[in-house]
Amino acid sequence: MKTPLFNPSLALQGQAWRRLLPLLALFVAFGTSFTARAQSNSGTRIVSSTIIIDRGNGNEAFDGKNPTPSKPFNGAELGTFDISDFNLKLLLNGGTIVTQEFSPDVITATGSSIRYRLARREANGTFTDINSPVSVNLPLTNTTVGEPTTKTFSTTVANRNLLTGLVAGEYFVFVQHEVNGSSPGQFGFPAPFTLTDPPGTFYIARFVLQGVRPNEAPTSTTWTGGKDDNWFDPANWSNGVPNSGKDATIPNFGAGSSVQYPNIYSDAIKAPSTNKTTVQNPDGSTSEVTTQVPGYDNTATGPRGASGPAETRSLTMNGTSQAQRSITRLVVGRLNVYGDFNNQQDSFIQRENTFLAFRGTDQAISGSASGLVNVEIDGGGIKTLVANFSIKPGGVLRFINGIVETDISAVTVSFVELSPATNVNNIGIPSARIEGETETTFLRGYVKISETAVAGVTQDFGNIGLSLRFTGNNPGIVTVTRNTAENYASVNNGSNSRPTIRRIFGVRPADQQTNTGGLNATLTFRYLDNELTNLRPNNQTLDESKLALFVSTSGGDTFGQLGRDAFSATTNTLVKNNVTTFATFSLSEFTSPLPVVLTAFNAKRVGDNALITWETVAETDNRGYEVQVSNDGRTYRTLAFVASANSNSKNLLSYSYEDKEANKTGARYYRLRQIDLGGQDHYYAPKVLTFGGSDLAKANLKGFPNPFGDALYLTATSAVAGKAQLSVTDMTGRVVAQHVVELNSGTTDVELPNAARLKTGMYLVRLVLPSGEAQVMRVSKN
Numbered sequence: 001m002k003t004p005l006f007n008p009s010l011a012l013q014g015q016a017w018r019r020l021l022p023l024l025a026l027f028v029a030f031g032t033s034f035t036a037r038a039q040s041n042s043g044t045r046i047v048s049s050t051i052i053i054d055r056g057n058g059n060e061a062f063d064g065k066n067p068t069p070s071k072p073f074n075g076a077e078l079g080t081f082d083i084s085d086f087n088l089k090l091l092l093n094g095g096t097i098v099t100q101e102f103s104p105d106v107i108t109a110t111g112s113s114i115r116y117r118l119a120r121r122e123a124n125g126t127f128t129d130i131n132s133p134v135s136v137n138l139p140l141t142n143t144t145v146g147e148p149t150t151k152t153f154s155t156t157v158a159n160r161n162l163l164t165g166l167v168a169g170e171y172f173v174f175v176q177h178e179v180n181g182s183s184p185g186q187f188g189f190p191a192p193f194t195l196t197d198p199p200g201t202f203y204i205a206r207f208v209l210q211g212v213r214p215n216e217a218p219t220s221t222t223w224t225g226g227k228d229d230n231w232f233d234p235a236n237w238s239n240g241v242p243n244s245g246k247d248a249t250i251p252n253f254g255a256g257s258s259v260q261y262p263n264i265y266s267d268a269i270k271a272p273s274t275n276k277t278t279v280q281n282p283d284g285s286t287s288e289v290t291t292q293v294p295g296y297d298n299t300a301t302g303p304r305g306a307s308g309p310a311e312t313r314s315l316t317m318n319g320t321s322q323a324q325r326s327i328t329r330l331v332v333g334r335l336n337v338y339g340d341f342n343n344q345q346d347s348f349i350q351r352e353n354t355f356l357a358f359r360g361t362d363q364a365i366s367g368s369a370s371g372l373v374n375v376e377i378d379g380g381g382i383k384t385l386v387a388n389f390s391i392k393p394g395g396v397l398r399f400i401n402g403i404v405e406t407d408i409s410a411v412t413v414s415f416v417e418l419s420p421a422t423n424v425n426n427i428g429i430p431s432a433r434i435e436g437e438t439e440t441t442f443l444r445g446y447v448k449i450s451e452t453a454v455a456g457v458t459q460d461f462g463n464i465g466l467s468l469r470f471t472g473n474n475p476g477i478v479t480v481t482r483n484t485a486e487n488y489a490s491v492n493n494g495s496n497s498r499p500t501i502r503r504i505f506g507v508r509p510a511d512q513q514t515n516t517g518g519l520n521a522t523l524t525f526r527y528l529d530n531e532l533t534n535l536r537p538n539n540q541t542l543d544e545s546k547l548a549l550f551v552s553t554s555g556g557d558t559f560g561q562l563g564r565d566a567f568s569a570t571t572n573t574l575v576k577n578n579v580t581t582f583a584t585f586s587l588s589e590f591t592s593p594l595p596v597v598l599t600a601f602n603a604k605r606v607g608d609n610a611l612i613t614w615e616t617v618a619e620t621d622n623r624g625y626e627v628q629v630s631n632d633g634r635t636y637r638t639l640a641f642v643a644s645a646n647s648n649s650k651n652l653l654s655y656s657y658e659d660k661e662a663n664k665t666g667a668r669y670y671r672l673r674q675i676d677l678g679g680q681d682h683y684y685a686p687k688v689l690t691f692g693g694s695d696l697a698k699a700n701l702k703g704f705p706n707p708f709g710d711a712l713y714l715t716a717t718s719a720v721a722g723k724a725q726l727s728v729t730d731m732t733g734r735v736v737a738q739h740v741v742e743l744n745s746g747t748t749d750v751e752l753p754n755a756a757r758l759k760t761g762m763y764l765v766r767l768v769l770p771s772g773e774a775q776v777m778r779v780s781k782n
Contacts, residue, residue: 041102054091084211094155174202242312266333314339317347391432399436406445408485418462475509491559500586548590554600603687664691701775722770
């Protein structure tokens with residue numbers, strides 16, 4: 001028997017039924033236009049179907065086509081819902097279609113779906129079409145091959161909310177199942193056909209909505225400025241004053257709007273004021289108009305009592321550019337943010353002596369280009385810096401509980417900058433500072449400051465963790481950067497392959513005083529214990545008692561050991577006197593002093609030749625260097641001897657040698673053999689160049705898919721074959737995976753082992769090639 005179009009419980013009879021007929025005709029016409037049949041076997045059919053509905057208590061299966069339906073969708077009363085609950089949902093989550101196909105018909109694996117649409121019965125009995133038909137894809141989930149072949153298409157997670165945008169009233173949902181197939185046609189060409197359930201019509205269910213849907217969720221509120229600029233007045237918000245559990249949105253009202261943006265006067269009085277504007281009179285003259293602007297009282301004596309600090313969960317300040325943006329001003333007191341801080345167009349303005357506190361757990365902070373004054377990190381978790389922010393002179397970035405994390409792979413847009421000291425109206429304002437860093441609350445990532453240093457005065461650069469006291473010449477403005485997200489895998493200084501700690505300082509004096517004797521300073525290096533552990537490669541730990549200062553003039557490729565003159569494991573402080581070279585500094589375990597302190601060693605192609613360069617910052621009884629070459633990395637021969645420029649030196653010395661041998665082919669490994677005046681020698685790790693055939697393959701690392709799920713495939717390009725170190729670190733800097741992979745010369749495809757075991761989140765994948773060159777990429781796990 002044909003399934004009835006309506007269950008009597010829907011009470012569509014008489015005049016109401018006739019009014020529905022045009023709407024049903026439209027629905028049927030839409031459906032039947034797709035039901036042309038070209039089947040070779042009339043037995044191919046839809047056997048059964050269901051519709052999955054979630055009325056708030058989980059998924060329920062309603063029968064569509066079923067010889068003995070226990071819970072038919074057609075004629076079902078889905079219930080009455082009060083839409084004054086903003087979060088209320090009535091979900092169509094999918095359904096199932098089971099088909100049987102007889103040869104030569106084939107039901108295609110894609111294109112099966114449930115189509116639905118909504119209609120509302122008006123007060124006068126007419127019906128209004130709410131939406132055009134919407135399709136929910138039903139993927140193929142099972143196939144049983146035979147004659148007939150049975151296929152099942154299903155989903156239970158479509159998450160289509162039928163209540164979206166609806167007001168109070170009586171509604172009907174129309175549902176039809178559809179599958180597509182093909183059968184051999186004229187001259188063997190496939191002829192498509194479509195099967196629908198129910199054929200040519202729809203299953204229909206009913207629900208009723210009561211109440212008035214609020215415009216905004218109870219956990220959010222939007223600034224309207226309906227009264228004045230007082231953040232604490234509910235009349236200025238769409239849904240009450242924001243709090244620690246309620247998000248705040250500040251719209252961009254556009255140019256020419258008279259709406260005032262919020263000002264925060266926490267526990268304070270805003271005094272009355274006047275606005276003076278100049279207007280043009282009809283006769284062309286101008287007049288000045290004075291408008292009285294009333295103030296307000298947010299103290300204990302005010303109409304609402306003491307306001308306390310301003311609070312919000314997430315704070316979003318809308319805007320599309322600097323010229324089109326909203327504004328939020330923290331004028332007096334404190335603002336506590338417990339969610340994300342969205343300030344992409346630099347809309348947030350913070351006055352002096354105020355405090356902006358991030359008190360949630362994990363938070364995203366979009367930063368502030370114009371600068372913040374006093375910022376507190378509290379509440380635990382990780383505060384991810386999406387874009388940079390600066391701390392203004394006199395301000396403090398204070399750590400109480402939690403970690404601020406920058407994106408170390410994007411240091412031009414994700415960093416913290418400490419502003420230098422300044423002078424305003426002959427009043428000195430000190431540089432911005434970091435305070436309160438401990439083993440559990442700190443900044444992990446990139447921070448920088450440029451500050452004037454004067455000989456004879458210790459400069460701590462905003463308490464960044466490095467102090468310099470220059471003697472003799474003045475260095476001018478000194479730029480100091482700090483990276484606490486990474487460590488160098490090896491100091492590569494000939495006798496030491498240990499890693500550095502996870503704290504790297506870059507020091508760049510503006511005036512090196514090259515022609516007046518150079519610079520000399522006492523350097524104090526402070527660190528945290530956690531920066532000595534979980535170091536790449538292989539999660540190494542350094543012996544704190546053996547720490548010494550190392551410097552590199554080659555960006556970290558090669559470090560020279562400077563040693564230490566004072567050290568305290570109690571205060572985590574290392575001091576080195578008479579530092580004369582300023583570049584990249586870190587700590588590692590010391591070894592017996594070498595005759596030379598090599599800080600750079602590089603090889604690069606110059607046409608068909610190789611240019612070998614190196615630098616030292618100290619030499620003791622040094623005779624010179626042999627430049628050696630090998631074609632296999634094992635057997636070396638000497639190309640030339642380069643004598644020491646100064647056998648006993650405390651200054652930066654630079655050397656170079658050009659290998660002009662003809663007919664270079666393949667890989668060539670270059671190393672240095674340093675020889676002292678007594679005949680003892682030391683070797684420095686090789687650098688690799690490739691000659692002949694194609695040019696040197698450019699090192700590269702790519703990954704796909706990104707974001708990835710259970711598997712991540714890497715494509716690495718290397719100039720030479722050999723073993724490479726592959727490591728994965730999470731965004732806290734913790735190494736979560738390490739592997740040794742074998743690379744070919746050229747391109748090698750590698751699958752990241754155990755990628756499925758990684759938790760959802762962001763990761764840095766680092767590959768150290770056989771040549772020593774490192775490639776880093778950022779990936780995301782779904």
